[in-house]
Structures are given as structure tokens and as C-alpha cells.
Amino acid sequence: MNDRPTLFPVAEFHGRVEGLQRRLAQAGQDALLLTSAADIFYVTGFLTRFWESPARPWFLLVPAKGAPVAVIPAIGRDLMERTWITDIRMWDAPDPRDDGISLLADAISEHVPPDGLLGVPMGLETSLRMPLADYHRLLDRIAPRRPADATDIIQRVREVKSEAEVDRIRLTCAIASEAFDAVPAIVNRAPTLDAVFRGFQSALLDAGADWVSYTAGAAGAGGYGDVISPAGPQPLSPGDVLMLDTGAVRDGYFCDFDRNFSIGPVADETRQAHDALHAATDRLIDDLRPGMLACDAHRQLCAALELRGMRPGGGRLGHGLGVTLTEWPSFTDHDQTPLVAGMVLTIEPSVVLSSGRILVHEENVVLRPDGPELLSPRAPGEMVEIPL
Template identity: 50%
Template structure:
């Protein structure tokens, strides 16, 4: 099944989308006795506010969004972001002239949180798996020490449960960028050729994805070598493509801040038997993943279904740690298709199936597709990879 890509979606979201996210968060906060969420990471601030900017790439300034148990989110941000934040549905915007190393938002946060501390209230922060603290650790320690009585809890599972299930508006954006990615990969036989330095192929692929409508191609990795590549996270080298190479490109392209994340493999000139067999194994493992991924199944169950096929050739899966993951405003999101992840799949989740295997002498191969879960099972957002290793 494939969700046909329609017209270009609208950028941004209606305020109703944010109101619905907030209502779901506040219901969970009430159930858990959480008086507020203090968020500071790009994906979380954007999820509850709609604040969308590449400026997060500058590490200089922290940004904060406080989600109270009642009422709308409160932004505590550098003045440079005020004009953009005023375009969102957030009304209470408190700013300071940043950077200010002696007080980068700390006194504003103290003003906001002191009444919570006086009440001994519980505030959620992101402390769990796949999170980071996007403010100076020293400032965080100083802030917390200045608010005796404040109880902190880990809000990771709460936020994770919301963000994992995408709205139809989000799915439309993800479907759109996946279609752009598919058209870009379809052009690879036209833009790749023997003798071309891998670096130049990467550059040509990026230009192609932009021409196809991507806003950006923040993530592009891959490899190429005789009879298979050895590494799946490297930047490109100047090594020219040679007959007998297997080349892999893995891209995270974006549209309106939503990612696709999938890869394609190609053989240059001709394909060796072992690589053809690895490709076939992974293609079938992906099929098994597509069949297994449906509401009610667990991530571990989908992982086991893919691994059972991969075991035909390799029992380690290349040791990349998992065989797929969530997808959204981040290149990789919760959950993981891994033995440790008992997350029950739900309709509306957007996920990657990413089986991999090690073969030959230190070679690795990866396959990847993007899917959305509906009540009746997995629908492909990507154009399915060819069933046999394509030869350029």
C-alpha cells in the first residue's frame, strides 16, 4: 500500500493543531501531577509553539518554553527571536538581550518558577533516552539550586507519547518530503557515473533534491567500495566510483522542518553475487517489517520479524543497534525497532524500517523505507526500492 503524494501541503499549522497538542499534554500532566514542563530543545519548543528557525544551529543562546498545567505556553527567549515567536500562537513572550553569559534567561526563569517552587510543585524536564540538556549545565545547576522546594521529574515518556503519534497535517508534510526523496533517488542513475568522485555525487544529489522541492538536505551520508561499503555514517571522499562498486546514499531531506530518512543502494557497472544476495535478504527483511508493523504490534516484534530474515546471512544486523526508528521533525525519533523497545505501535506513527547486515570481509549493507501506520497496517511513504540491486 502506498499513500499517494498529493498537492504541496500548507506550511506551518493551524492554531487548532497546537491547541490539541497542548490539551493532550495537559491531560497527561494532570494525571501525573505535573504542574509544568520546562522545555528547551528545538523539537519540543517547536512542537508546542510552532517556533521554526534554523537559528538553533547557533549554540550561543538558550531558548525556553514553559508549558503550564493550565493555559497556553510561555516563551522565555532571546530578543532576537521575539519577532518570529510573535507569529506563532504563543502570547506570553518574555525576552532578554542575549547572549548574556551572566544571566542568559536565568532570572526570567526564576521569576516564572519561584511560585511553583514555593508550592513544592513538580516540574517536568527532558532527562531520558535520546534527549540532551540544551543550556549550559552550569546555568541549569545554578537555576535548580536557586529554587529550593521545586520537585523535578523526567517528562521524557510524556512528551515521547505525544510526539510519536503524528497528526494528519504532520503526515501530509512527511508524505510530501518522502515523495521528494523518492524522486531524487529515481534520478541517481542519471547523475551518477563511473569515474565520479563520491563527493561530487553527493553534491549532485543535494542539488537534485532541492530541484525536486526539498527545502534542504541536512543529512546525506553513504559509502562506496568494491563489492560493498564498510561504513554507513561517513562524509564522502574524493574516491571516484569504479566498476564493481556498491554505492549507498542515505538522506535526510526536509520540507517545512519535517524529515524523510531513507537510503538506496546501486551497483556500478555490475553487481557481485554476495552483494546481490545481501540486497535480496534486506529487501525481504523490509517486506517482513512492513507486514509486521501494524497497530497493536510491538517494536520488538517488528525487530524480531526483520531479524529473522536477516539471520539468513548474518546474525548481528551489522550491529547498528536497531533496525529502524520514529521519524518527524528530527531525523531519528522514538521509538526504536530494537529488542529493548516494547512500545506498542499505534495508528499515526511514522517510522523507518532500516534492516542492515554485515557480510563478506567487513562489508555492511543497509536498506531503509519510511512508513505511516494506519488502522489496516503500514502504508509506504517512500517509493519501494527495486527488488534487485539496481546496476548503473
């Protein structure tokens, strides 16, 4: 009734399920239980902001053979029926007496033999979006079937994006880029950090974002500190660097890149740091290849920054991106995940300035067999100056 076209042809979803089923078979698991918004959207196309309400769990079972089974609150009926999923089982949630557990246990029992394994994502970057007590109740109900870690199964499939997914992320990046172009006007209209955050979110919506799941940023003299706080009414002043970072969403796909702006002329140290970040990013765009490890990308970014006399920032310097704001792998010194063609990645070097403040630069790319292709329109080599 709302005329929203299906996001992808059914073949796209079939391909995703085949990937999962191949890996389930290899791992000797009989079905995969998914509970998160991202995983369920990925397999079904079921897209809603209703996940914001913690009241109800949602379940998707992907058997090693056969069609997926959605076990969901009845409020999701219309939307799930418009996806390609046909086996949809529902209950009136929330129901403290049995919040879908019997229905789910029955579906599992149909697809997993008594001595079989139920795959559940349990590793890094996953969490089980259902009450823990209900999970234990479920395990009791399906015994002697046992749970097994399925993190690799979902992550190895999700991390390789199809061309249709790359197109979606490229579109979200273009939307964010248009909003970044509006920032000087937004700052001039009301030069306080909270007003800029609001104006930037509106600009993202104006440019075509469906919603804005994430906006971060900061401003400070020459650089900034904390980049995860909400904005306060701090006035912007000449000499400040303003950074804005966004995870806007279009059709369920995120972008995640930032831009730095100088309020008034750029200070020398800031310019040098920005040059180094820009050059290190260019260098990695030239050099990144499938077969390298996530930690290799980290090492190359650090080396490029140090070559210019800069101190690289702590934490990760890039990560995956797609149906969530951040995905694995992480560009850290210890992440051994092999990079493969089709991964969409952020390249996110940061440097620590003499003041202890930082500058962060970020682009989004898809890794091709011969190297990265930019999805975010490349940031200008010189930081954009906003006269105040």
C-alpha cells in the first residue's frame, strides 16, 4: 500500500541464501538463526525502523536446505509479505507467556535433526537480539539439538557486496556528499555546533536520505578531541576545525565518511596534518589489494603518516560498511581478516596533533581485484575554509 518498490530482484536474495547454505553445509550446521535487524534485512529485504522498539524479538531461520522461515510479531505481517519470503509464522507480540519461542522451536525442529546443530552468530560484532532467558528456554525446547557459532557463516557472506549493493552504498555516499556541500551555508546560518548538527541532518534528508542513523562530529582549535559526543551549543570560532561524520541511510544501506572544514584560515600544523591524511589515503587507494590482511592496511596507513612526521591516531583506521554503519574487518595492528574483492571499506586515518587533539579523514571504497574504487566523492586536497 505504500508503493515502495522491492529493493532488489529475488535473484539477489537467492544468491545470498545460497552463500549462507553453502557455508552451513561446510560447517555441518543444519540451520542459521538470525535475530538482528541487519541480518534479517540482508536475507529478506525486510526494512523498517520499528527495530527501534525493544519490545519485540524477530526471528529468521535459514535452513541448510530449503526456504527461509520468518517467525515474527504479527505487526510485521504486511511488510514481510511484500518481501520474497513465503514461510511466515506469526504471533501477537509482546506476549510474556510465550513470545514466539514455541513457534520458533517448532520451525527449528522441522529443519534441524535431533543430533543436529543450530548456527547462531556469537562472535565479535554480533549480539543476540532476543531476551537471554528466552534463548535458554529455546535451547531447552529444541534439545538435544545444540547451538554452534555461526559468526563466520554470516560474516563471510555479508562482507562480499554484490554490484547491486555497491550501487546502493554509492548512492548513499552521493547523498552525503551533497549534504557536505551545504555545510558552509549551514554554518553561516547558525554557527554553533548543535545548530550545525541539526542543519546537516536536514541537509542529508533534503539530499535524499531516508533517515539519518548516525551523525557525529566535533570542533576545536586546530583539531578536536572526543568525536562521539552529542553536540552542545558551543559557538564555532575562527581557527576551529569542524568535522562532521555521517551514517546516513538510503534503502537500508549506509555511508560512513567525514569531512573537515576550517572556520577561517587553516593553521599551518592543521594544513600539514590534513595533507598527510589526504596523501596517506591516496596511497592506500593505490596500494590496497585483495589478499592483503586488515592489519596490512593499518600498517600502510601508519607508515604513510609517519613518513610525513605525523603521529597516527589510536583505534582502528578503517572498517567494513554496508547494512550497518560499521562492519568487520577492522584496520588495526592485529586484525588478520583477509581482504577480498567486493568488500566495501572505510579508509579512516587519523593523526594526533601537538595539542593532543586529532584530525580524522575518511573515505568509502569498494575493493576490486585491481584495487579500491571510490564510492564517496574524494575529499578536496585542501580543507574547505568557511569564513565567519
